Amino acid sequence: MNLGAALATAGKRVILVDADIGLRNLDLVLGLEKRIVVDLVEVAEGRCQLRQALIRDKRFPALSLLPASQTRDKDAVTQEQFAAIVDQAAEAADYVLVDSPAGIEGGFRNAIAGATEAIVVTTPEVSAIRDADRVVGKLSDRALPIRLIVNRLRPEMVHTGDMLSVEDVCEVLGVELLGVIPDDEEIIDTTNRGEPLVLDDSKRLAAIFHKIVRRLEGEIVPFTRFGNGYRHGLLGRLFAGLTTG
Amino acid sequence: MHALTHTATATEPAVTRGETTKLGRAIVVTSGKGGVGKTTTTANLGTALAQRGARVALVDADIGLRNLDILLGLENRVQYHVLDVLDENASLDDALVADKHSDGLYLLAAAQSREKEEVDTEKMRALVASLRERFDYVIIDSPAGIEKGFKNAVAGAQEAIVVCTPEVSAVRDVDRVVGLLGNRFRPQLVINRVRPQLVKKGTMLSVEDVDAFLRLPLLGVIADEPQIIVTTNRGEPLALSRDGQTANAYHAIAARIAGEDVPAPRVEMPKPTLFERLFRGGRA
Incomplete structure (x- = not known):
């Protein structure tokens, strides 16, 4: 959601596809849930056109959402139908971001069916990394280029040795790093309110998503160093300029 | 086939x-x-129930993405898994791994290199039924989602615990899962990863908000604390100790499951800071 919004802010035409049929959420975190009329399953079944199902985000004219169906099963759509929808979306956009469901079942296979690249998101926890490793293996079987986002990093816990570092995670997974997102209350707050945080440049994390966009565009952008001083409190914010620049 | 991996005394109580x-x-x-x-909930609840003297089997139903073995620190001791038992390549006695820390607690691990679609729902139901003959509690750790893996995990169960974080997306997913479970499982709710500081600031949904939306019996409320991540990585469930709010919250959940009358779950809200006391509440 935030990556899509950041891409749109950078002037790219973006279509977000929610592949989590039956457990959709992308509409909710974008605040678009009340505007859904038709969904992905109806497009797959040929009951409406793709452009009829796309919901344009008024805050980002270049961003649209193809919502998942909430009342259907993952097997309501075949991999071929899914790939065809993503192909069609790719003709109308610079980026098509497909939000995969959790797990490695049919819904996951659908989500990667039409993709040409993959972003794997993990947290720096042993259990999440093992899952990510399994997913990386599955994606490699399809010869998809893979890049990694390490999410929910708590720099102060890395500092005390209670959390794996980004370097540790990259070493285990052997995948190119695309971005590091610290565990920050801004994410919880903005997703609950349905407002992508890149809308507000004063947000600490906005700069991080903008950097990820530049890396996706092929630029080499140095990674933010999260010092031990990255904190959520007043003191942390005073020093934020030093640590998140 | 017996006593390949365990001593006779270790397997006997399971039988x-x-x-x-x-x-x-x-x-x-x-x-x-x-x-x-x-x-995390499964590992800690299993530990807390075992510490009460119950005999507990934990079943990892997340075939292909198993994790319960890591959280219990048993990953090196797993020799056989659920599919070995379902395919009759191993007996239950051989596949059940005795926990390192808690007497009476056993793990039946998931297969890492197999697919959920390989599991036969009826066989899974029969497996859980035979575990119920040997244990006081059989706790099945379901995979995420609502696909085949979820349906297999639910197959042999009579009760359900639904875990939710105070985020609108997680609340909506739980609401959907409760609908799919239907009327059979009497689902009870655990609200996980509550950050009292954020609730106080109004940036996170409160326990009351989640409760008002889902209207489920509340089994427990767990605060988001770094110690959970530390103990998870270390393979020692937090509920091994009785120190601290979170460990005790797990023990209270176990007591509630066992039918004890325990005071309603709550999370300690942060005390007003000096700032707030000076300005009589501020934003709170």
Whole structure:
């Protein structure tokens, strides 16, 4: 959601596809849930056109959402139908971001069916990394280029040795790093309110998503160093300029 | 086949239960959304129940993405898994791994290199039924989602625990899962990863908000604390100790499951800071 919004802010035409049929959420975190009329399953079944199902985000004219169906099963759509929808979306956009469901079942296979690249998101926890490793293996079987986002990093816990570092995670997974997102209350707050945080440049994390966009565009952008001083409190914010620049 | 991996004394209690007639309770732990803490809840609840003297089998139903073995620190001791038992390549006695820390606690691990679609739902139901003959509690850790893996995990259970974080997306997924479970499982709710500071600031949904939306019996509220991540990585469930709010919250959940009358779950809200006391509340 935030990556899509950041891409749109950078002037790219973006279509977000929610592949989590039956457990959709992308509409909710974008605040678009009340505007859904038709969904992905109806497009797959040929009951409406793709452009009829796309919901344009008024805050980002270049961003649209193809919502998942909430009342259907993952097997309501075949991999071929899914790939065809993503192909069609790719003709109308610079980026098509497909939000995969959790797990490695049919819904996951659908989500990667039409993709040409993959972003794997993990947290720096042993259990999440093992899952990510399994997913990386599955994606490699399809010869998809893979890049990694390490999410929910708590720099102060890395500092005390209670959390794996980004370097540790990259070493285990052997995948190119695309971005590091610290565990920050801004994410919880903005997703609950349905407002992508890149809308507000004063947000600490906005700069991080903008950097990820530049890396996706092929630029080499140095990674933010999260010092031990990255904190959520007043003191942390005073020093934020030093640590998140 | 016997005593390949365990000594006779280690396997024996798993086979014979005190009163043979009464079947144990099979409880599935599920959520819809991934990463909300199903496996952490399963490991800690199993530990807390075992510490009360109950005989507990934990079943990892997340075939292909197993994790329960890591959280219990048993990953090196797993020799056989659920599919070995279902395919009759191993007996239950051989596949059940005795926990390192808690007497009476056993793990049946998931297969890492197999697919959920390989599991036969009826066989899974039969497996849980035979575990119920040997254990007081069979706790099944469901995979995320609502696909085949979820349906298999639910197959043999009579009760459900749904785990939710105070986020609108997780709440919506739980609402959907409760609908899919139907009327059979009497789902009870665990609200996980509550950050009292954020609730106080109004940036996070409160326990009351979640409760008002889902209207489920509340089994427990777990605060988001770094210690959970530390103990998870270390393979030692937090509920091994009785120190601290979170460990005690797990023990209270176990007591509630066991039918004890325990005071309603709550999370200690942060005390007003000096600032807030000076300005009489501020934003709070």
